[in-house]
Every structure is written in C-alpha cells, then in structure tokens.
Amino acid sequence: IxxxxxxxxxxxxxxxxxxxxxxxxxxxxxxxxxxxxxxxxxxxxxxxxxxxxxxxxxxxxxxxxxxxxxxxxxxxxxxxxxxxxxxxxxxxxxSRQPDFDPNDPAFVPDTGRSADDAVEAHDEEQRLHTALTGLPPEQHDLLKLAFFEEVSHSEIAERLGLPLGTVKSRIRLAFSKLRAALGDRP
Amino acid sequence: MSIQHQVSDELLLDYATGVLSEGWRIAIATHLALSPQSRRRLAVMEMAGGALVHDLASEPSLLDEDRSWMTLRKRLESPGAQGVTPPPSRPIPGSVLSVVLPDPLRSYVGGDVDSLKWRPLGRGAYHLPIAVGDPSTMVRLLRIPAGKPVPEHGHRGRELTLVLSGSFHDGDALFARGDLEEADETLQHQPVATEGEDCICLAVTDAPLKFRSWLVRAVQPILGI
Ligand SMILES: [Zn+2]
Ligand SMILES: [Zn+2]
The missing domain is CATH 1.10.1740.10 (RNA polymerase sigma factor, region 2, helix turn helix motif)
Structure with missing residues (x-):
C-alpha cells in the first residue's frame, strides 16, 4: 500500500x-x-x-x-x-511511566553530537529503514511483535515457543545490524 | 565519563516498546540519564519503531481523511485550544556535579543522597525501600560500606543494580557510577564495595534473593530483603 x-x-x-x-x-x-x-x-x-x-x-x-x-x-x-x-x-x-529528564542537573549530556548531525538525521532515518527492511524475517517479525503488540522479550519467547536465549540473541543481532548501518559501534 | 556496563538490548527494547513496568523503568531511566551511549542505542530503537510505523499498512478507514483533518483543525483553531508550547528554557545539564541522584530516581526518593533516611541492615550496610505503584517489583537504595561485601546470593528472578556513587567489584568486573548489572536465576554472586568509599546503588528485584548463609537467611524476613 x-x-x-x-x-x-x-x-x-x-x-x-x-x-x-x-x-x-x-x-x-x-x-x-x-x-x-x-x-x-x-x-x-x-x-x-x-x-x-x-x-x-x-x-x-x-x-x-x-x-x-x-x-x-x-x-x-x-x-x-x-x-x-x-x-x-x-x-x-x-501506572507511572518514569523517564529521564534532559534538563536534570545530574543528567550526563552527550558531547559527541553536534549541529552537523542535523543534516545527517534525515539520511540516518533512511539508512536505518533500508537496514530494517533487509533484516531476516525472523528478526523483523520479532521487532514488529515487540513494537506493535507491546510484548516483552520474555513473552515473545513464550508466545513463539522459543528459548529465551534465542529471542535475546535475535534482538541483539537485529540491533547490532541496525547500529552498524548507522556507523555506530554494533 | 564512560559507562562500561550498559543495559542489554533485550531490556532496552522492553523500555523502548513501553512494556517495562514502573519498578524496572526507574532503574533503566536513571541509567539512561547517566549514559549517553545507552541513550543513543535507545534512539536507534525508537528510530526502528518509527520505521515500522512508517511501513504500517492500514486497514481501509471508514472515516473520510478530510473529515478527520477538519475535526482536528477545528479543534486546534478553537478559541480555548492550547497553542504550540514554547520550548523549555534549558539549564546547562551536568552543571551541578554535586547532585548524586538523577531523575527520575530523585523524585521517587524525594531528595538527593544527603536527605535520605537510611535504615540499618547490619554490618554497616543500610537500605532505603522506595515506594512505587508497581507491586511486581521491589525497589530500594543500598549503601554498602567501603571494602565490604554484600552477602553471597543467588536470584529467583531478575535483579538490576545501578551504581550511583562509589563502585563495586563482582568477580573481575568493576561497576562504577552509571553502570548497570543485570542478574537472573543463573547468577550466583557476591558484589564487594571498592575500598575508600561507600557504594550507593539502586537495586530492583522481583523475588527475594537466595542467600547462601543461614544467618542472613534467618534475618531476611525481618529486614525485608
Ligand atoms: Zn519501508
Ligand atoms: Zn544479586
């Protein structure tokens, strides 16, 4: 569509x-x-x-x-x-959904990113999209389940009848590929 | 500051999708406040969430898109509607180095470390239970005296330990401010606070610990650990 x-x-x-x-x-x-x-x-x-x-x-x-x-x-x-x-x-x-606050005095800012990164942000989104599309189906499906149906990684293991270790390693593999596509440390 | 022990991908994903319950979330959010590297990893996950939403094929909508837009537009232009909120004025983060407990943790305990009402656990250790609206977890601060161990124990569930001040060793690994240790049923350990400074940690568990010593087990119910 x-x-x-x-x-x-x-x-x-x-x-x-x-x-x-x-x-x-x-x-x-x-x-x-x-x-x-x-x-x-x-x-x-x-x-x-x-x-x-x-x-x-x-x-x-x-x-x-x-x-x-x-x-x-x-x-x-x-x-x-x-x-x-x-x-x-x-x-x-x-229930409350506690989150960090970038304006908190104890917040440790990221000194690694600068205004130049703004130019990259759009490009980055596209590179990530391409990498996501290229993930093996079992990793892609797992992410869809997690993000769309809001299922925790341990519930995913139960639902799919997979060992917890398998689900963890699929998650790690998927995100190390996505990070690598952005030039981050995988 | 460089965080050596970051949150795992699977736990961070649970945070990014929003399934993590309040007790665990306090630990992860506070870790994120201290770790730019973990926040960058979270940003990549949220970008993945955005890309998945972008690709989502919707069922044919019964509502006409134009009508939906007109409803929204009318709402935004109605006299009482809230306009675009100006950005908050930003103090320079990280400027007050003396603040030990970052938010959201500080809000939960109602102040920074100097205002805490510690309760003794014996052998110079203290704890402070933190009230959360999440009955599935137990959240508390621990203060382990410099150079002293936490009694050796195993776990019946998950345990998250976030270092806030001082540091501890667990085997060969050193955990310092901002570092997060994840433990599960498979781990038996004995963290030892580093010499020279008391170690203050946030500990979140979902089941009582299994202490090796009968003496500690005997006082466990009294201490509520
Ligand atoms: Zn696409
Ligand atoms: Zn433990």
Whole structure:
C-alpha cells in the first residue's frame, strides 16, 4: 500500500510548526502520518473509533510539542513514534511511566553530537529503514511483535515457543545490524 | 565519563516498546540519564519503531481523511485550544556535579543522597525501600560500606543494580557510577564495595534473593530483603 509522502522533509515541517504554528506544514504531517498512526493504534486497541481518537490526540500532541523537537538529536519518525506510543500506553495503563529528564542537573549530556548531525538525521532515518527492511524475517517479525503488540522479550519467547536465549540473541543481532548501518559501534 | 556496563538490548527494547513496568523503568531511566551511549542505542530503537510505523499498512478507514483533518483543525483553531508550547528554557545539564541522584530516581526518593533516611541492615550496610505503584517489583537504595561485601546470593528472578556513587567489584568486573548489572536465576554472586568509599546503588528485584548463609537467611524476613 502506498502512503502519501510529504512534499518536504517531515523534520523541517515539525520545526516550521514549532516556530510559527504553520498550519500548512502541519497538514502535510497529518496527511502523511494520520493513516500510519491510526494503524499503529489499531494493532493494539483493535477499535477503529478509539484508534481514531488516539490518532487525533497524537496529532494534537505533535502540534503542541513541535517546538521541543530537536532535529539535531533525533529523527522525526522516532519522535512521532514515541508520542504515539506514550499515548497508546496511557490509554489503558494507569501506572507511572518514569523517564529521564534532559534538563536534570545530574543528567550526563552527550558531547559527541553536534549541529552537523542535523543534516545527517534525515539520511540516518533512511539508512536505518533500508537496514530494517533487509533484516531476516525472523528478526523483523520479532521487532514488529515487540513494537506493535507491546510484548516483552520474555513473552515473545513464550508466545513463539522459543528459548529465551534465542529471542535475546535475535534482538541483539537485529540491533547490532541496525547500529552498524548507522556507523555506530554494533 | 564512560559507562562500561550498559543495559542489554533485550531490556532496552522492553523500555523502548513501553512494556517495562514502573519498578524496572526507574532503574533503566536513571541509567539512561547517566549514559549517553545507552541513550543513543535507545534512539536507534525508537528510530526502528518509527520505521515500522512508517511501513504500517492500514486497514481501509471508514472515516473520510478530510473529515478527520477538519475535526482536528477545528479543534486546534478553537478559541480555548492550547497553542504550540514554547520550548523549555534549558539549564546547562551536568552543571551541578554535586547532585548524586538523577531523575527520575530523585523524585521517587524525594531528595538527593544527603536527605535520605537510611535504615540499618547490619554490618554497616543500610537500605532505603522506595515506594512505587508497581507491586511486581521491589525497589530500594543500598549503601554498602567501603571494602565490604554484600552477602553471597543467588536470584529467583531478575535483579538490576545501578551504581550511583562509589563502585563495586563482582568477580573481575568493576561497576562504577552509571553502570548497570543485570542478574537472573543463573547468577550466583557476591558484589564487594571498592575500598575508600561507600557504594550507593539502586537495586530492583522481583523475588527475594537466595542467600547462601543461614544467618542472613534467618534475618531476611525481618529486614525485608
Ligand atoms: Zn519501508
Ligand atoms: Zn544479586
């Protein structure tokens, strides 16, 4: 199935929304991502109405948080994914989801990345996408199960009837390949 | 600072997908605050999540896409709607080197190390149970006196130990600030705090430890460890 691709780089459009509340840029983000985010919600929620509402919530959050998106630090696809993931979890889980805070005085900043990396972020997302597509099916399927249905690695082992060690090594193999594709230490 | 012992891929994946329960999450999130390398690995996983969502084939939607967009647009342009939030002003992170406990841990214990009400465990060791809304785990801070061992033990489940101050040896491995040790049923060990400084760790478990010594086993229920 072909999805509408935004005319411009999504990262740049998020920045435009963040800087001036640019509704045209935001519509492009919506056209590209609404069907995807709705489908992501459906994977776990299995209810079209609730999935539509959660997609709308995700879009509102993208709008509100756009100024916090830092193209130097991350890929827009990952950023949108984390917003959708958090809203999906919040919709059925009451417990707290503690996270680190980059503004905390004890937070150890990453000195290795600079403004030059922003240029690379888009390219990086594509390289990762290619590497992900090239993973062996058993590794690719395992990641889909983990991300879409929110299943822990030990539950994956139970569900697929695999030894825990096999699941762990598939996860490690998959991510060492993805990291290698980005030039990171595998 | 370079973190030698990072979180494993399988546990980090559980964090990235959001399945990890609150107790474990406190340990991983606090480790992430101290380890740029682990955060970069998390970023790669979240990018993978983004790529998978990007490739997702949706079932044909019953709702017209234009109508969905108009609903959203109306909501954003309604008089009471919250606009784009300006970015938070950023203090320079890492500037206050004297803060020992990073968030989210510090918020859970209600202050930094100097404000803690330690409870004695005997032999100069102390602990501090941390209240979490996750009944499946036990979360606490441990203070092991310099040069002293934690009684030798095995595990009935998973144990995560995150070093916050000082360091400890476990066999040949040295664990220092920010390092995370993952233990499971297969590991029997005896961590020993390094000489010169007390070692403060965050420990998360989901089952009582199996101590080798009958003496420790005898006091285990009283201490609640
Ligand atoms: Zn693709
Ligand atoms: Zn242990």
């Amino acid at each position: 072909s999805r509408p691709e935004p005319k411009d780089d999504v990262g740049r459009m998020i920045v435009r929304v963040g800087m001036s509340g640019d509704m045209e840029a935001f519509e492009q983000i919506f056209r590209a991502y609404a069907p995807r985010v709705r489908a992501f919600m459906m994977q776990r929620v299995r209810d079209p109405q609730i999935s539509e509402e959660l997609m709308q919530e995700t879009m509102v959050m993208i709008w509100r948080k756009a100024a916090q998106f830092d193209p130097v630090k991350g890929s827009p696809g990952a950023w949108i994914f984390t917003i959708a993931r958090n809203l999906r979890i919040d919709s059925y889980r009451r």
